[in-house]
Amino acid sequence: EAQVTQNPRYLITVTGKKLTVTCSQNMNHEYMSWYRQDPGLGLRQIYYSMNVEVTDKGDVPEGYKVSRKEKRNFPLILESPSPNQTSLYFCASSLTGFNYNEQFFGPGTRLTVL
Amino acid sequence: AQKVTQAQTEISVVEKEDVTLDCVYETRDTTYYLFWYKQPPSGELVFLIRRNSFDEQNEISGRYSWNFQKSTSSFNFTITASQVVDSAVYFCALTKVGQNFVFGPGTRLSVLP
Numbered sequence: 001e002a003q004v005t006q007n008p009r010y011l012i013t014v015t016g017k018k019l020t021v022t023c024s025q026n027m028n029h030e031y032m033s034w035y036r037q038d039p040g041l042g043l044r045q046i047y048y049s050m051n052v053e054v055t056d057k058g059d060v061p062e063g064y065k066v067s068r069k070e071k072r073n074f075p076l077i078l079e080s081p082s083p084n085q086t087s088l089y090f091c092a093s094s095l096t097g098f099n100y101n102e103q104f105f106g107p108g109t110r111l112t113v114l
Numbered sequence: 115a116q117k118v119t120q121a122q123t124e125i126s127v128v129e130k131e132d133v134t135l136d137c138v139y140e141t142r143d144t145t146y147y148l149f150w151y152k153q154p155p156s157g158e159l160v161f162l163i164r165r166n167s168f169d170e171q172n173e174i175s176g177r178y179s180w181n182f183q184k185s186t187s188s189f190n191f192t193i194t195a196s197q198v199v200d201s202a203v204y205f206c207a208l209t210k211v212g213q214n215f216v217f218g219p220g221t222r223l224s225v226l227p
Contacts, residue, residue: 033215043217045216092159103161
């Protein structure tokens with residue numbers, strides 16, 4: 001089944017404890033992206049990647065890191081999480097590196113930072 | 115800078131009513147793409163439509179229709195004869211090739227039986 005998977009789905013952690021949220025797609029998509037969703041703000045793009053080894057900042061990159069060493073995976077790293085990073089996170093992918101294609105979204109990861 | 119405004123935070127309608135969700139965007143680019151996504155109560159995000167800036171034809175898909183007007187920078191979404199299953203949060207989004215995606219804050223639609 002074609003899909004975008006994220007792990008973990010739920011995570012509660014404490015301030016300053018490094019964490020990684022994994023994202024993987026099995027559709028051979030070139031484009032991948034991370035968003036956070038907060039009430040009243042919609043989805044805001046954190047980072048995106050047009051292809052392997054190419055990443056760019058979205059609107060809210062501060063406090064996050066990403067890497068794209070292989071096509072299928074695009075992990076999101078919070079090196080020192082803070083409570084303002086408590087949010088619902090979505091990973092997405094689309095077919096080509098031109099990001100005007102339909103995006104397929106993962107199921108979301110709900111992160112709470114205490 | 116690009117921006118998407120969805121002024122309607124929440125809308126409630128009774129089943130079978132028609133409802134229009136507004137989307138107003140700002141961009142300085144001449145080539146751009148507009149999208150609508152649906153997020154039902156289960157939480158997943160579902161693609162509905164993509165439009166490029168050179169195609170102003172309205173589109174209809176079943177009970178859904180979209181009205182793209184460059185003159186007013188709007189890309190409105192109408193659901194005809196709404197159903198309870200249409201209850202969701204709807205997001206309008208904007209992007210340009212090679213740039214980031216910008217989503218609006220969303221409109222929560224409740225369709226009451």
